[in-house]
Amino acid sequence: MNAPPDFGVRPGEKAVELPAQPDAGVYFIGRIHTPWKERKDCPKNARGSDAVCTVELDARFRDGLKDVESCSHLVLLYWMDKAPRNLVLQTPSHYGVQRGTFALRSPARPNPIAMSVVKLMGIEDGKLSVVGLDCLDGTPLLDIKPYFASTDSVPDATVGWHRKS
């Protein structure tokens, strides 16, 4: 009566067997609060909304925010645990074409760590107000990093498979 291992895999998708054990552990160091309670409500990408979201860091880590207020933009890493981790080929419904997992920003990937570049609006009591997120309310936070234009900004980068509509 168990569902087969590939239950939920759509036509054009391919799942693989994951390693038996994880290799390392991550801590959830806070939570991200957004206006979006269900996946269907989330903006299609991170520049799709001007909503101000709140990143709440756990109390034990708050001293780590020293000097963060001097950054105009931040890199946030967070944990997208609602998606399968075993897909290597996917057919995102809004594209309808099969792509490799590592050519996509889909949450379905072996390590469901999302990366977003956000604009910092302010910090108060361990809570950061930011613009540029598209994730569900309550998403676990993994890391906050300063965004350095010198190493992180590549304005002329291209993704060949992606055609603008």
Added chain:
Amino acid sequence: MNAPPDFGVRPGEKAVELPAQPDAGVYFIGRIHTPWKERKDCPKNARGSDAVCTVELDARFRDGLKDVESCSHLVLLYWMDKAPRNLVLQTPSHYGVQRGTFALRSPARPNPIAMSVVKLMGIEDGKLSVVGLDCLDGTPLLDIKPYFASTDSVPDATVGWHRKS
């Protein structure tokens, strides 16, 4: 005779107690090969070297590379497991000033996940040739993502505490 819990913490640094258990697990999905065998040999930042490095993805995940060759640049996430995870205030030796962990790109952070933007030079047999890394040879790989200039590039971003020499 045990070392105190704050062993290794330098003046101006602050360590906190970490959670008793990790909240989630990550898989090492490959390895990064670079010319640098010791930390002292690594470039000071990712644009400090033009060395071509190799990202070797484990065989089980290689189908996930479909369409990645069409990307000019990629985001790589990798695991920096040589650094302490409990520092919230740090005094990096090359700056000599105390900063919060989340205002730094130091590998010492609660979740030692590094993010680098790299230029893709080619892919062959599950091995990606890339430029733009500064990590140790053998570093575990966590993720490969396409870099979208539309959401990831902010050329005018600033880090106020950082003064160019």
